[in-house]
Amino acid sequence: MQFLVKNYIMIDEHEIPTGSRLYFGKSAKLKREIEAVSSEFLGEAGFEEIVTPFFSYHQHQSLNEKEIIRFSDEQNNIVSLRADSTLDVVRLMTKRLGRSTKQNKWFYIQPVFRYPNTEINQIGAEFIGNNDLSSSIGICEKVFTKFDLNPLVHISNIKIPKIIAEELNLSLDIFEKAELQKILSLEIDWLEKLACLQRPEDIDKVIEIVPQNIKVELKKMKSLYEKLNYKNVHFSPLYYVNMRYYDELFFRFIDKNCTLAKGGSYESEGLESTGFGLYTDAFIETLIKK
Amino acid sequence: MLTVALPKGRIAEETLAIFEKIFGKSFLFDDRKLILEVGEFRFLLVRNQDVPAYVLHQSADIGVVGLDVLEEKDEDLVRLLDLGIGKCKVCVGMRDDEELNYNSPDIKIATKMVNITQNYFSKKAMAVDVIKLYGSIELAPLVGLADAIVDIVETGTTMKQNGLKVVETIMESSAHLIANKNSFIEKKEEIISLYRKISEEIKKK
Known part of the structure; x- marks a missing residue:
């Protein structure tokens, strides 16, 4: 059976929209296992679970409106489908539950939705009032190790490209697109060393020659690395992505072309916090291809 | 590797x-x-x-x-x-005897490069009708399919041979x-x- 829709595009009755997720058999089992293992480790680390509403009034205030699936409530207020969990979790914790609980570690296993019809399954955790990112990396590492994965984690500091862009009057686009030629053409020795820095053991040589304000930020990267047991680590101090809230130390676990997890430190509602998200869909894809 | x-x-x-x-x-x-x-x-x-x-x-x-x-x-x-x-340029091309009329409410542009074309004319506050073609772009203005084309120009010879001229350069590549x-x-x-x-x-x- 087919249905006739706008512009005469025929949709088969078994068809699902592009961007939606369907798991069955092996992949559904893996999804369940990933979520079970993650919630076990998060529980052991003192996190409690929260399930937030699918609908939100506030997402369009903080996220790019173009990414949000929006509609109106009965009062004609804009309502959106959850496009990001962090913002709602932090608001709920600090504004509503903050007075009644001292719990500041929360995790959630719930999808987010992006316009027009993208579903992203994820496991997220927020550690409100904590600025030590090593615990987030540690939990991700435990989950990956449980599934015999050893992805590369790259550590960055979003403040570094921002400082350089401001001081050298450069566009942040140069860092976002990693335009190496433009960066190296400035012929600044410390900038070149920063651009080329990869191995954690080389960071001291770079710390010695960078300006003081960048030195401080590089030391934070070094200090984070020193707290980790995980050693499959690269540094990418000039990495820049315009992220919604991560504004300082940032990490991303990558396996080939997949981002398996990412997280960072941020400030929300006046509190220094850390958080991360495990990307369940990419995780399943990686395990199936293994 | x-x-x-x-x-x-x-x-x-x-x-x-x-x-x-x-x-x-x-x-x-x-x-x-x-x-x-x-x-x-x-x-x-x-x-x-x-x-x-x-x-x-x-x-x-x-x-x-x-x-x-x-x-x-x-x-x-x-x-x-x-x-x-x-090296080449992305250019707007038109018939030798015509000029791009920015006062026209309806301009049709034939091109392989739909996004570059849309972005370029959007910045000029022009809502052009872009017709996506896959080859022989120079033919479009000659047979009335489009008022102008956006295409790659290396030496300009192909345009000249087809009675077209470059009226604007969008970008160098x-x-x-x-x-x-x-x-x-x-x-x-x-x-x-x-x-x-x-x-x-x-x-x-």
């Missing part, structure tokens, strides 16, 4: 010639073969417009592609180096070395080492 996506044709030949000069050995595809392995490099021969897709999905770590294709595709890729080869974002993080030392060698080689020209 670095996998390199090259666009079939002259740019692939010129890029491989640069590799030959740097590494002092032959980099030559066997007849009709699409994969070439030499030392620490694996080259893939793909269609020009497909280079960003191969690199984006990490079937290749790096690639060589025209800036015009990069702007048209607008993918999340690392832009490493302008190789200074394959040349082949760029690009990289996959994850490959650039994972294999940064290898990629930067190659970047430096290529950069030194093209400076000699």
Whole structure:
């Protein structure tokens, strides 16, 4: 059976929209296992679970409106489908539950939705009032190790490209697109060393020659690395992505072309916090291809 | 091992010639073969417009592609180096006896490069009707399919031979070395080492 829709595009009755997720058999089992293992480790680390509403009034205030699936409530207020969990979790914790609980570690296993019809399954955790990112990396590492994965984690500091862009009057686009030629053409020795820095053991040589304000930020990267047991680590101090809230130390676990997890430190509602998200869909894809 | 996506044709030949000069050995595809392995490099021969897709999905770590294709595709890729080869321009072309009438409420533009065209005319606050074509773009204004075209111009000969002229230049393009974002993080030392060698080689020209 087919249905006739706008512009005469025929949709088969078994068809699902592009961007939606369907798991069955092996992949559904893996999804369940990933979520079970993650919630076990998060529980052991003192996190409690929260399930937030699918609908939100506030997402369009903080996220790019173009990414949000929006509609109106009965009062004609804009309502959106959850496009990001962090913002709602932090608001709920600090504004509503903050007075009644001292719990500041929360995790959630719930999808987010992006316009027009993208579903992203994820496991997220927020550690409100904590600025030590090593615990987030540690939990991700435990989950990956449980599934015999050893992805590369790259550590960055979003403040570094921002400082350089401001001081050298450069566009942040140069860092976002990693335009190496433009960066190296400035012929600044410390900038070149920063651009080329990869191995954690080389960071001291770079710390010695960078300006003081960048030195401080590089030391934070070094200090984070020193707290980790995980050693499959690269540094990418000039990495820049315009992220919604991560504004300082940032990490991303990558396996080939997949981002398996990412997280960072941020400030929300006046509190220094850390958080991360495990990307369940990419995780399943990686395990199936293994 | 670095996998390199090259666009079939002259740019692939010129890029491989640069590799030959740097590494002092032959980099030559066997007849009709699409994969070439030499030392620490694996080259893939793909269609020009497909280079960003191969690199984006990490079937290749790096690639060589025209800036015009990069702007048209607008993918999340690392832009490493302008190789200074394959130079051309993206231009608006019209019949010799016509001029672009910005007062007209309805302008039709035929092109392969829909996004570059839309962006260019949007910035001029013009809502043009873009007709996507896959080849023989010069034909469109001659048979009344479009008022103007947006196309690649190298010497301008093809336009002239078809009774067309360049009325505006949208952008200048040349082949760029690009990289996959994850490959650039994972294999940064290898990629930067190659970047430096290529950069030194093209400076000699």
